[in-house]
Amino acid sequence: MQDPGRKPRTFLGRLPLPERTFVADALRTETVGGMVLLIAAAVALVWANTPLSSAYESVRDFRFGIEALDLKLSVAHWTADGLLTVFFFVAGAELKRELVAGELRHPGTAVLPVVAAIGGMAVPALVYGLVATSAGGTWNGWAVPVATDIAFALGVLAVIGTHLPSALRAFLLTLAVVDDVGAIAIVAVFYTSTIHFPALLGAVLGLGLFFHLHDRRRVHGWYWYVPLALAIWGLTHAGGIHATVAGVAMGLLLRVAKDGESGRRPAEHIAHLVRPLSAGVAVPLFALFAAGVSISGESLGAALGRAEPLGVALGLAVGKVLGISGGAYLAVRFTRARLNPDLAWADVTAVAMLAGIGFTVSLLIGELAYPDPTELAYIKTAILLGSLASALLACVLLRLRNSKHRRLYEAENDNGPGT
Template sequence: MVTPPTPEPSTGSTERRQFLGLLPLPERRYLADALRTETVGGVLLLIAAATALVWANAWPAAYHSVLDYTVGPSGPLHLHLPLEVWATDGLLTLFFFVAGIELKREFVAGELRTPSAALLPVVAAVCGVALPALLFNAVNSGAGGHRAGWAIPTATDIAFALGVLAVVSTHLPSALRAFLLTLAVVDDLIAILIIAVFYSSGIVPWALVASLAGLVLFWHLHRHGVHGWYLFVPLALAIWALMHESGVHPTVSGVAMGLALRCHREGDEQYSPGEHIEHLARPLSAGVAVPLFALFAAGVTISPSVLREVFTQAMPLGIVLGLLVGKTAGIFGGTWLTARWTRAELNPRLRWADLFAVSVLAGIGFTVSLLISDLAFPDAPALADRAKAAVLTGSLLCAVVATVLLKLRNRHYRQLCDDEAEDDNENENDNEDNGQDEGRADTAG
């Protein structure tokens, strides 16, 4: 059981807010359900990435022939696309749709609903994006640098991180997992803003206006209680196709539709519409869309010469340093400084070293980093492949270092998880006792 916040020693009545304290039972249950799906998806993601690497290095001609195979309807929307593009523009839209719902829920019911609780993860996410970008630009400021890839090391991949935790059997208390999830949600929002602003080109006004009109219709129908997948799925596909034609990256439409859903409960609802749709869409995103994207995106040539280039050329080295050093220093430093400034008190059963280990784990930037690698170098596939090799290398280094740090405290984490499970059982027993008491009172009445 977690000790309650300690009052300030000298200045009287103000209590210091506790950081990474025990979450309320409903939030822990939601978190456990969400992370269970993400963990399974993370393991599938690891398998897909490993399969892509083996396939691309053992049978490169077959791998690239599959990537270049084109399918889809021809016509004014130009949807006759290679499978690689369908994976990047189509499958990841579902990933960002779920991210949009997560973000909306965090704003109305999660850690981001109050400014005081939101400040730490938001600052951590912003610093975790800014410092890798600055570090990348510093490394690439000289001759031979490629500043177009500045956004590649800025992303956090929650599914990959949880997959690593599952593979190495490392326990992690719910408060640290919640911080990691909230951090990743804010990180996804920043990533989609970066993609929309910096990696959109050749805007087609009529398609953009039509897509925005579709989003307004989507929001209007949802808010007025209209139901039926047979109505919303075709509308969502039309919004996506128009956004794709507009020149804005189509994953932006996924986030916009996720944010349009209502995520607060009304009346006697057990789940809000957003929560219900997220429950249906998350397994498809984590278990199908993201692993398939990894299968099509992670197949890069790995050889001694490629690995040597990763650590000797400015662009890939900037990505590795951005993920391993920039993300860690940005997230940990931003959180520590904000906690000191706001006088937030760390949960006494945790240490700042625990947050440092989670910050290293957040340096895994697999999915969105691979996406931005393609967007940053659309006319230079060799540079994109070198960037992807750097993403894989940096993410692997973050996974190894985080695993070592978390393993050192795993016995303590297991005890915290056991205490949380005991607290859950006590709350469930109390609820059952209260229900029985109410039943007896009704009978007596």
């Protein structure tokens, strides 16, 4: 019998505050965020490879929006151009924090992850080009393997690396943030066809107003910024540049200096508030409508038998580890950058392998580079295979390194005071 003093729980209703707080905090952890993303990708693959595949395509291609403003887009388009902007907003905020108060504020410290990130973008593109063109393909997809998926990579590291040095996570985070911002810069420069300057000018003016309200006037209240952000996003989209660039730009404009009243950094606080929306809604929904490709033995063979998909897969699985490890080595060899004393080169190699998981942004760039659905299906298959190979190899090496660091930790405790 129900307690008359208790209100009945509504099915799928709003969670009570303690439960909402628990869910939000869980989504802020790399492990849960990576798992949600993995589940969404798995659902997409299963859905697209069952008799319900036609329903998947119908939902993915369903168009809605405001036609008069040229914003009547498909569900897949809304998730890629719209929701993924939230992900890049968080990435921009994290980069701003790193530049002002984190690892990147010291040039000597910043050189290593930045050079490693540049190598991790350049070498995969080169591997793609060499493989694709040598087999009669084109350079169309050179940018597909340049990106690292932050959520997946940090999620795997959080699961495997129970005894790995914290410096390794900091290195991966800095590397991945620089990598993703570099990838979105590539999108802005190389995948923009027609520029509409009046709309872009409006977006720039909107960003100026955003900066003035946030940094100069110290105006608080989401009700000021959400409508302004939507206007900036719409103008950026209308301007011909991929609208996710607006997210990075707004993230980079957030103030990092501590507020005198609260003692907290606004960039960190806002990213903390938005991260559950990014990890729990934006990125999984993008994965749900981007990762759904038909996979069979025949399609796998066809994908890897073609020059450009093979270039993408090898760019992720081979190019990333060569580029990041090589870039880090060159930075240490020819600059004043030094590897953290807690890290060994085997740790760097493991992270370089982990960075070959290029899921989210690689899928985004793939959709821009290959508008033909048949070619895109092969490219998506290659992204999945390259990312899976990178994840499996990284897990093996990370487990070996984790065991090594655990033994060192136990030996230090055994030999410490009081033994």
